[in-house]
Amino acid sequence: MEQFEMLKALAETNVESFMFYILATVSILLAFGVILDRTIIRSGFILIGVFGSICGLFLLLQAQFLALAQLMIYAVGITLVVVIALMLTNPRMENGKLSTAAPANQLGAFMVAVGLFMTIYLSVRPENWTISSEPLDTANVEVLGRALTTDYSLPFEFASVLLLAALIGAVMLAKAEKPPKSGEEDFEYSVVEESAAEPAASKR
Amino acid sequence: MTSSVATKPQSSAQAMSYALAYAIAVCFVVGAYATGNLDNLIQMVGLNSVLESWALKDYTELLAFVLIVILGSIVALLGGQTSIIMAVGTVGSFFSLTLNQHPLIQYLSLAAVLFAIGLYGMVVSRNAVRVLMAIELMLNAVNINLVAFARYVDPVQVKGQLFAIFVITVAAAEAAVGLAIVLSIYRNTSTVDMERFNLLKW
Numbered sequence: 001m002e003q004f005e006m007l008k009a010l011a012e013t014n015v016e017s018f019m020f021y022i023l024a025t026v027s028i029l030l031a032f033g034v035i036l037d038r039t040i041i042r043s044g045f046i047l048i049g050v051f052g053s054i055c056g057l058f059l060l061l062q063a064q065f066l067a068l069a070q071l072m073i074y075a076v077g078i079t080l081v082v083v084i085a086l087m088l089t090n091p092r093m094e095n096g097k098l099s100t101a102a103p104a105n106q107l108g109a110f111m112v113a114v115g116l117f118m119t120i121y122l123s124v125r126p127e128n129w130t131i132s133s134e135p136l137d138t139a140n141v142e143v144l145g146r147a148l149t150t151d152y153s154l155p156f157e158f159a160s161v162l163l164l165a166a167l168i169g170a171v172m173l174a175k176a177e178k179p180p181k182s183g184e185e186d187f188e189y190s191v192v193e194e195s196a197a198e199p200a201a202s203k204r
Numbered sequence: 205m206t207s208s209v210a211t212k213p214q215s216s217a218q219a220m221s222y223a224l225a226y227a228i229a230v231c232f233v234v235g236a237y238a239t240g241n242l243d244n245l246i247q248m249v250g251l252n253s254v255l256e257s258w259a260l261k262d263y264t265e266l267l268a269f270v271l272i273v274i275l276g277s278i279v280a281l282l283g284g285q286t287s288i289i290m291a292v293g294t295v296g297s298f299f300s301l302t303l304n305q306h307p308l309i310q311y312l313s314l315a316a317v318l319f320a321i322g323l324y325g326m327v328v329s330r331n332a333v334r335v336l337m338a339i340e341l342m343l344n345a346v347n348i349n350l351v352a353f354a355r356y357v358d359p360v361q362v363k364g365q366l367f368a369i370f371v372i373t374v375a376a377a378e379a380a381v382g383l384a385i386v387l388s389i390y391r392n393t394s395t396v397d398m399e400r401f402n403l404l405k406w
């Protein structure tokens with residue numbers, strides 16, 4: 001009970017840290033949901049929750065523009081594309097047995113993931129960051145816009161060219177291809193084409 | 205995790221109850237660490253001198269982490285539900301590792317956790333679309349890092365947020381092209397199983 005009172009006092013004194021822990025817990029649990037859920041279409045929708053809680057974290061860090069961009073691009077755009085891809089491929093195949101790799105691979109992946117986390121944590125943990133105590137500028141959208149159009153205008157243009165190239169490439173890759181693959185099919189295809197064309201010609 | 209395969213025939217209710225017991229144990233460990241009782245326990249057992257000899261005196265939270273990991277592997281060996289054990293253990297160790305740290309380190313640790321989860325999912329899942337979802341998760345973890353740096357290290361010219369914008373752009377391009385590749389592979393081989401993508405093998 002006494003510890004509960006302590007937790008309550010902690011929550012009252014530092015709302016930001018309290019909200020951070022709630023959002024962090026939600027995002028970690030939902031990330032596990034994305035990875036481990038048997039039904040893949042459901043994990044596609046859980047992904048929206050992960051992106052939403054990360055949007056909340058951005059709001060806590062006072063990055064309003066990025067929070068809304070995150071919501072629009074990730075939670076709506078990318079998740080929509082993922083769900084449409086799931087509908088176009090065949091999710092019925094993944095009934096439990098396709099959802100996970102072999103047990104040995106799982107153990108290895110788990111070890112690698114824990115090792116990676118510990119490496120990052122131990123290198124981040126020493127407290128020699130040059131932390132600035134200045135508050136964030138409230139008009140940081142203006143700062144962002146000014147930087148994007150002056151100092152960072154070249155990377156900005158490159159990003160737009162990259163997006164255009166990716167868009168055209170995605171359309172080219174995903175377009176349904178009409179021409180058949182093997183020579184035999186090619187022959188049949190042309191025969192069908194001719195026989196279909198003949199009645200039209202005789203009518204005339 | 206994998207060890208529960210050996211003891212598969214157990215009932216799912218039993219596995220669930222093991223996982224719940226593990227969750228309660230993790231709550232106790234985190235609570236003991238947060239209220240400082242774990243430090244007293246370390247001094248009582250005499251682990252203090254061991255930690256000092258390894259120059260790890262300020263790293264008592266690592267002990268809570270190791271305790272949670274050991275408990276988790278024991279419960280998984282006994283046949284608990286592995287996915288719940290993994291999730292609970294991750295949240296518990298995240299709490300115990302970051303409770304007494306600066307906010308910047310808390311955000312960086314959260315990003316590291318999400319990145320590790322994304323890596324694990326990328327290796328483990330066999331559906332190609334789920335692999336792409338895991339990659340999106342990892343990119344988002346990187347974004348959290350950048351925005352946290354913009355808030356705590358460089359609050360005047362928020363360069364971290366600028367880089368996050370470029371990361372989001374590249375992530376959108378990657379998602380479009382990656383899903384298009386998955387679609388065209390599915391059209392050719394009528395499968396999205398990662399282990400059957402051997403088109404380049406001869």
